[in-house]
Structure formats: C-alpha cells, structure tokens
Amino acid sequence: MTAMAERDLLAGITVLEYATMVAGPYCGKLLAELGARVIKVEGPGGGDPARRRGPFPEDLPDDELSGLFLYLNTSKQGVTLNLETATGRDLFRRLAASADVLVEDATPGVMAAIGLDHDALCSLNPRLVYTSVTPFGQTGPYSQYRAYPMNLFHAGGEGYTLPGSLSNELFPGREPVQGGTYLAEYDGGLHAAIATVAALIARNLTGSGQHVDVSKQEAAMMLNLLNIQLFANTGELVTRRRSYHFGGIFPCKDGYVILYPREDRHWQGLTAAMGRPELGTEERFRTWEDRYRHRDEVNAVLREWVAAHTKEEVFQTAAPSGCPAAYFATTEDVFHSPQFAARDFFEEIEHPSAGRLAYPSRPYGFSEAPRSQQGPAPLLGQHNREVYCGLLGLAPGELAELHRAGVV
Amino acid sequence: MQPLEGYRVLDFGSAWAGPMAAQLLADMGAEVIKVESRARMDGLRLGRPIVGDDVAGGDRGLWPDLQPAFHGFNRNKLSITVNLKHPEGVALIKRLVPMADVVTNNFAPGVMERLGLGYEELRAIRRDIIVVSMPAAGESGPLKDIIAYATIIHALSGLMSMVGYEGEPLVGQLQAAWSDALAAMHAAVATATALYHRRRTGEGQYIEVSQWEATTSMLGEAIMDYAMNGRVAGPMGNYHPMMAPHNNYPCRGDDRWVSIAVASEEEWQAFCRALGDPEWARDTKFADAFQRQRNRAELDARIAEWTCQHDAHEVTEFLQGAGVAAMTVMNIEDQFLDPHFRERGFHVEVEHPKVGLEWLYGQPWLLSDTPGSVRRHAPLLGEHNEYVFRQLLEIPAEEYERLVKEQALY
Numbered sequence: 001m002t003a004m005a006e007r008d009l010l011a012g013i014t015v016l017e018y019a020t021m022v023a024g025p026y027c028g029k030l031l032a033e034l035g036a037r038v039i040k041v042e043g044p045g046g047g048d049p050a051r052r053r054g055p056f057p058e059d060l061p062d063d064e065l066s067g068l069f070l071y072l073n074t075s076k077q078g079v080t081l082n083l084e085t086a087t088g089r090d091l092f093r094r095l096a097a098s099a100d101v102l103v104e105d106a107t108p109g110v111m112a113a114i115g116l117d118h119d120a121l122c123s124l125n126p127r128l129v130y131t132s133v134t135p136f137g138q139t140g141p142y143s144q145y146r147a148y149p150m151n152l153f154h155a156g157g158e159g160y161t162l163p164g165s166l167s168n169e170l171f172p173g174r175e176p177v178q179g180g181t182y183l184a185e186y187d188g189g190l191h192a193a194i195a196t197v198a199a200l201i202a203r204n205l206t207g208s209g210q211h212v213d214v215s216k217q218e219a220a221m222m223l224n225l226l227n228i229q230l231f232a233n234t235g236e237l238v239t240r241r242r243s244y245h246f247g248g249i250f251p252c253k254d255g256y257v258i259l260y261p262r263e264d265r266h267w268q269g270l271t272a273a274m275g276r277p278e279l280g281t282e283e284r285f286r287t288w289e290d291r292y293r294h295r296d297e298v299n300a301v302l303r304e305w306v307a308a309h310t311k312e313e314v315f316q317t318a319a320p321s322g323c324p325a326a327y328f329a330t331t332e333d334v335f336h337s338p339q340f341a342a343r344d345f346f347e348e349i350e351h352p353s354a355g356r357l358a359y360p361s362r363p364y365g366f367s368e369a370p371r372s373q374q375g376p377a378p379l380l381g382q383h384n385r386e387v388y389c390g391l392l393g394l395a396p397g398e399l400a401e402l403h404r405a406g407v408v
Numbered sequence: 409m410q411p412l413e414g415y416r417v418l419d420f421g422s423a424w425a426g427p428m429a430a431q432l433l434a435d436m437g438a439e440v441i442k443v444e445s446r447a448r449m450d451g452l453r454l455g456r457p458i459v460g461d462d463v464a465g466g467d468r469g470l471w472p473d474l475q476p477a478f479h480g481f482n483r484n485k486l487s488i489t490v491n492l493k494h495p496e497g498v499a500l501i502k503r504l505v506p507m508a509d510v511v512t513n514n515f516a517p518g519v520m521e522r523l524g525l526g527y528e529e530l531r532a533i534r535r536d537i538i539v540v541s542m543p544a545a546g547e548s549g550p551l552k553d554i555i556a557y558a559t560i561i562h563a564l565s566g567l568m569s570m571v572g573y574e575g576e577p578l579v580g581q582l583q584a585a586w587s588d589a590l591a592a593m594h595a596a597v598a599t600a601t602a603l604y605h606r607r608r609t610g611e612g613q614y615i616e617v618s619q620w621e622a623t624t625s626m627l628g629e630a631i632m633d634y635a636m637n638g639r640v641a642g643p644m645g646n647y648h649p650m651m652a653p654h655n656n657y658p659c660r661g662d663d664r665w666v667s668i669a670v671a672s673e674e675e676w677q678a679f680c681r682a683l684g685d686p687e688w689a690r691d692t693k694f695a696d697a698f699q700r701q702r703n704r705a706e707l708d709a710r711i712a713e714w715t716c717q718h719d720a721h722e723v724t725e726f727l728q729g730a731g732v733a734a735m736t737v738m739n740i741e742d743q744f745l746d747p748h749f750r751e752r753g754f755h756v757e758v759e760h761p762k763v764g765l766e767w768l769y770g771q772p773w774l775l776s777d778t779p780g781s782v783r784r785h786a787p788l789l790g791e792h793n794e795y796v797f798r799q800l801l802e803i804p805a806e807e808y809e810r811l812v813k814e815q816a817l818y
Contacts, residue, residue, distance in 0.1 A: 010601060034597075054629075056636070059635045068629040071632050141747055157739060159738075162580060162583065167573070179571055181567070189592075198436045201600060202410075215775070220770065225481075225589075231741060266555075301731075324556070330566060335631065336716075342548060343548055365616050368612075
C-alpha cells in the first residue's frame with residue numbers, strides 16, 4: 001500500500017489551464033481527477049464564459065452557479081489574471097515557469113502576439129508540456145476559422161448522418177442536427193488529455209516538454225473512423241438515409257425503445273419473453289435472412305407489443321431475454337439509474353455557492369488509486385492568495401496592489 | 409522516439425472499444441500484440457472484403473486480412489493466434505506476461521477470470537502489470553451482464569434522448585459508436601497515466617472503464633440541470649439559447665448544408681454586411697439578439713433563401729472571410745478531399761501486403777518532438793507468431809511446429 005499522497009496518479013504535476021468553455025477545461029478536469037494540481041487562469045470580464053452559459057438554479061443567472069462551469073471545473077484551483085497588462089503577462093510567465101503543463105485554447109497566433117507562445121515559455125521552462133486545443137489545429141488553411149461548438153460538430157462528419165433512422169423517415173429532407181450536449185468539445189478535451197499524458201511520459205525519456213497541437217475537429221473525425229475506413233476503401237458514404245434492417249426504434253406507452261433481434265438467439269429469446277415463443281421458430285422468421293425478407297411483419301409484431309407497454313416493462317422483459325434492448329433514457333432516468341447507484345457513479349460535491357449537488361464522477365477506477373472525493377469548481381479568483389502568495393511568493397500587500405491595478 | 413517506446417501491450421480486444429484503446433497506445437509507440445485466433449476471430453475480421461464481393465464467405469471468416477474497419481483499429485499492431493480453448497493456449501499467454509507491461513480487453517465481466525487470466529493471476533506472474541478492462545456497464549451493479557451494442561448504451565446513457573429536432577419526438581439516433589470510442593479514449597488516458605505512475609512508484613494497476621459511464625460523462629450540463637432544477641433535457645436540434653442564427657442551412661446540391669452561428673452583435677453586423685445589407689435584415693424583428701431569437705424561424709427561412717443559391721464550401725469561405733462562424737456540414741468525402749486535412753496530414757497512406765496502398769485515418773494530435781505515427785499496416789492474422797513465440801519466447805522449432813499442428817497456435 002502506497003502512502004495516501006502518492007496514490008493520486010499525477011501527484012506532483014501542476015497544470016496551468018488558460019482555456020474556456022468545454023474542450024480545454026474538460027482536459028484540465030480529467031488531469032485534476034487523475035491527481036494533478038490544476039490552476040485555472042480566468043481573464044477579466046467575469047472569467048470563463050461557461051460561467052454565463054448555465055443551466056442555473058431556477059434559471060437565475062449567477063457567475064458562480066452555472067451547471068456547465070461547475071461540472072467542467074471540479075477539483076481545480078482558480079485565479080484571475082489580466083493578460084492584457086504587461087504585469088499580468090509577467091505573472092503568467094512565472095506561473096508557467098513552475099508548471100509542468102499548460103492547457104490553452106487561444107486562436108493560433110494570439111499567444112505568440114503576447115509573448116506567451118510555446119517557444120517563449122519553453123525557453124523559460126524547457127520541461128513545460130504546452131497543449132493547445134483549437135477548433136482546427138495550429139496549421140492549415142482553417143487554423144484561423146471561427147467555429148462555435150455546433151460548427152465544429154458539423155465539420156466532424158457525424159452531424160451529416162444525424163438524426164437518421166426513424167427521425168429521417170418521419171422528417172425527410174430536414175437539416176442535419178447536433179448530437180446533443182457538447183459532444184465534439186468533450187471529445188477534443190479527451191484527446192488533449194491523452195496527448196498531454198503521452199507528452200509527460202515522453203518527458204521522462206527526453207527530459208524536455210513539447211508542443212501538443214490538438215484539433216477538436218480532427219478529434220470529432222476520429223469518432224467516425226469506421227466510416228472513414230469504409231469510404232477510403234470502398235467509396236461508400238454513410239448518410240441520414242440509414243435505417244435498421246429490421247427492428248429498431250419503436251414508440252411505447254411513455255417513450256421510445258430500441259429492440260434489435262439481430263441473431264437467431266436474440267429473436268428466440270425476445271419472442272419467448274413476449275409470450276410468443278412460436279414466432280421464434282416460425283419458418284418465415286428463423287434466420288437473419290428470413291427476418292430481413294419479412295421485416296415488415298417482424299416490425300409489426302414488435303411495434304404492437306411495444307405500444308402496449310411502458311419503457312421499463314419492455315426493458316425488464318427484453319433485456320434479460322438476451323436480445324439487445326434499451327429505452328431512450330432521459331437525464332431523469334439516468335440520474336436515478338440503479339446501475340449507477342450500485343456503482344456510486346454520481347458523487348455529491350459541496351460547493352460554497354451551489355451547495356450540495358450530485359455530479360457524474362470519472363468513468364473508470366484504479367485498483368490502487370480509488371476515486372477520491374472531488375473538490376468543487378473554484379469561485380472566480382478563489383485561490384488568488386494561495387497561488388500568488390503561496391506558489392509565487394508574493395507579499396499579501398503586493399497582491400492587493402495588483403488587484404487595485406486590475407492585473408488580478 | 410515515441411512516448412510509449414519500450415512498453416509492450418497484450419491486446420485481447422475485439423470489435424471497437426478494446427482494439428481502439430490498444431490502437432491509441434500503439435500510435436504512441438507501444439508494441440501492441442493482438443491476441444486472436446481462428447477459433448474466435450475479432451468480429452471486425454468478418455464481413456465484406458475490400459476486394460471482391462464475397463460477403464457470405466467474409467462472414468464465415470474467409471477474408472480476415474481484407475477488412476477496412478479492422479485495418480484502422482489495428483494499425484501499428486502485431487498479431488498472434490493463440491487458441492485460448494486449447495489447454496496450452498492460456499499457458500502460452502502466461503509465458504508472455506512477464507514481458508508485457510499492459511493487458512487490455514473489452515470482454516464481458518468475468519471472461520478473463522474464467523480463462524485463468526484474471527488480474528490476480530496475471531499479477532502473480534508480473535507484480536507491476538497494468539490490466540485494463542472496459543465492459544459495457546462496468547463489472548458490478550445489477551445490469552453488469554447486459555447485452556450491449558453501442559446503440560443500446562447510447563440509449564441507456566441518456567445521450568440519445570437529446571438527439572433529434574427541437575420539440576419533436578425522441579427518435580434520433582447517433583450513427584457512430586461513440587460509447588466504444590469514449591471508453592477507448594478514457595482507457596487510453598487511464599492506462600498512460602498508470603504507466604507514468606508505475607515509473608514513479610513501481611506500482612501496477614487494475615483499471616476498469618465503464619462504457620456506459622464514459623458516455624453519460626458527456627452529458628455534464630444536462631445532468632446538472634436535472635440535479636439543480638429537476639428539468640429533463642430533450643432534443644435540441646441545432647437550437648442554442650443564446651445564439652440566432654444558429655442552424656444548418658440548405659445549399660446548392662443534394663443534401664448539402666452549411667452551419668452558421670452568430671454569437672455577438674458585431675458578428676451579426678458582419679453577417680449582414682456579407683449578405684449585402686439586405687432589406688429584411690433591417691426589420692425590427694431582427695434588431696437585436698432577443699428579437700432574432702424570438703423570430704428565429706423566420707430568420708432561418710430568410711438565410712436559407714440566400715444559402716440555397718450557393719455552394720456550401722463557398723458560403724463557408726465567404727462568411728469566414730467576413731468574420732462569421734460558418735462551416736460546411738462535412739461528410740467523410742468532403743473531409744477526405746479537403747485541403748486543410750491534406751495539409752495537416754490527417755489521412756495517412758500505408759502499404760498493406762494484400763491490399764497495396766490504402767488510406768487510414770491519422771491522429772487528432774501532433775506532438776512536436778515525439779509524434780506518434782502510423783508506422784505499419786494492420787497485421788495479417790497470425791503474422792507475428794514466429795516473432796513472438798520463436799524469437800521472444802525462444803520456443804524451439806520442433807515445439808513450435810507441434811503447437812501449430814495441435815492448433816494451440818491457430
């Protein structure tokens with residue numbers, strides 16, 4: 001058994017995060033969950049815009065109560081710093097000099113313009129891993145393009161195929177939609193974390209840090225890698241005009257379910273569980289080819305049965321039968337999921353303004369480093385004293401001066 | 409030099425989550441040995457071959473080396489064929505474990521244990537081994553044994569309750585297997601971090617990733633909204649509560665679209681100028697963000713009248729030039745032909761012994777000093793049996809022949 005402080009896998013690593021909204025902060029959150037000390041640097045004008053995105057309790061905007069910000073910034077320390085001032089940039093350089101990692105998401109060229117690019121900071125601290133998370137990467141014709149999360153999602157490839165399936169049958173010709181939430185952004189943050197840890201490992205070999213260039217759009221493309229392989233080798237293009245061979249999405253009493261009796265045993269199990277075992281072995285439904293040939297009849301049987309039941313009834317009947325089955329769980333269903341409850345997936349975190357709320361925790365566990373209690377997201381500038389006086393050694397009087405001058 | 413150079417991984421994965429996790433480690437430079445067998449082939453070795461049209465034969469496993477999806481997930485890896493049902497199969501694996509740093513799998517819970525390859529057994533052989541499993545619902549809880557394709561996890565995770573048109577029934581569906589990919593990425597972060605930790609402490613690790621939890625983790629703010637307000641999120645389409653216009657607009661051609669998002673007054677003015685200050689844009693209905701949001705259906709119709717006359721790429725370039733966030737709704741073909749990705753080298757060409765030159769996707773990150781890379785083609789089934797068993801394990805020729813003949817290596 002290792003000592004407690006040693007059990008955090010990234011213990012001793014300091015991460016400076018100068019990033020806003022989702023992707024960069026999610027990378028920082030992942031590193032914080034792994035035990036790194038993450039110092040989030042927020043600029044003037046109220047800090048990270050995620051603080052103004054909500055959701056807010058009772059829809060009343062409050063910079064300290066945004067659900068998006070609270071979730072993406074757990075276990076971090078927060079400082080404020082104005083990089084438009086020379087003194088602010090100098091303090092940033094001092095913070096970078098003592099850090100192992102910088103995560104930043106400025107448009108390519110912006111950090112260089114204020115003397116805080118990779119080359120400048122690495123001459124101060126050659127061991128710094130400098131991770132840039134941007135919409136289209138540091139190079140190439142689109143590096144200066146503007147892109148909000150929706151633009152990025154739709155540049156990723158998945159958007160072109162959504163919503164697909166039943167939705168496309170009901171609403172043909174309508175526009176492609178996003179995949180809900182900030183999927184492409186989260187994905188970009190995850191890839192940034194992978195590459196950052198890889199660079200930390202490489203640092204053990206080479207002795208020096210390096211520049212990690214993450215393109216969120218390419219990260220989103222990675223999710224469609226199967227389609228990339230398919231197209232590159234066969235010219236086949238996946239579109240919204242896709243549907244199940246048979247089975248698929250059906251409306252039930254209180255929502256929608258998915259039933260997909262692909263294999264023979266799935267079909268036999270499902271029909272037995274439905275109380276119609278004779279269908280399981282009937283000639284016209286016996287093999288995949290049979291069910292495909294008679295797909296309208298297969299779907300009619302399923303549609304009729306599903307329509308008479310609730311989503312829970314369908315799931316509790318179909319899933320144990322061995323047939324792939326699910327219902328469209330809402331956030332409410334997820335929040336009360338017995339599976340998550342049994343695994344303690346939601347963790348209560350006490351926040352000075354937001355109080356006690358349940359947050360999703362990290363989706364993996366280590367045998368030798370059990371999930372430790374996550375800390376709350378920082379209030380704006382909450383750790384100014386701790387970081388500037390503690391880490392950089394400023395006198396409290398100096399901090400007050402910097403505050404008055406609008407640097408901090 | 410590569411970040412994970414010198415590390416060796418035994419990959420028991422099949423289909424997507426497991427192989428992709430190991431592929432990310434291979435891309436970072438680890439030597440990944442894929443453990444497979446003709447007795448139980450990776451599902452992605454089945455199906456329609458790249459060359460020819462023998463689907464039925466492909467489904468029976470006649471074309472294991474000609475599967476495009478397999479070539480992506482398994483590039484940079486080596487392949488050995490060990491029949492785990494043969495009495496000597498598991499023993500052969502155990503002889504490899506002392507030379508391995510990481511063992512990955514995406515089996516259902518309990519499978520590795522039943523094979524005699526559970527964490528405790530492996531750890532008894534190599535004290536600091538790192539074992540990674542990524543079952544669909546995790547290894548505990550009432551639904552741990554659920555049959556779960558990606559679609560099933562997507563539905564149960566809550567993610568699909570948000571895919572679709574704003575205010576319409578919940579009938580959208582994700583296309584790609586996000587749950588597999590997300591689990592693979594979390595597994596890669598966790599494994600790389602465990603290797604970092606091991607170097608410092610000498611300590612191994614058992615890592616369990618739940619695909620379901622990995623997917624629900626992406627619902628952050630929607631979950632928070634429920635936790636705070638008891639409000640249940642529904643499909644949002646392309647709607648954004650603070651931006652209008654914020655949608656996809658039809659362009660010239662079949663099923664061609666451009667996404668346009670306007671966040672600030674400054675961007676709105678730039679957008680209007682780009683369109684030549686049309687009469688309609690001066691209407692009070694679009695005077696400020698509040699009005700534009702309220703009248704967004706009409707706004708969208710106006711914009712569509714303009715976009716539908718133009719090519720999506722042209723609209724993108726034109727509006728970006730004016731400082732407005734616009735992007736072609738790209739399909740795979742668009743990306744493949746796009747000069748941006750060509751310049752960044754996202755698609756990589758690799759020589760495959762049975763296919764010739766073929767394209768693979770690359771990596772979404774570039775490390776300036778130790779770039780990961782696509783170094784070699786996906787292995788032929790059993791391509792590296794000789795290397796692993798004859799060279800690494802130094803099994804004598806006669807014994808090797810016997811193992812092949814008795815189908816322990818099969």
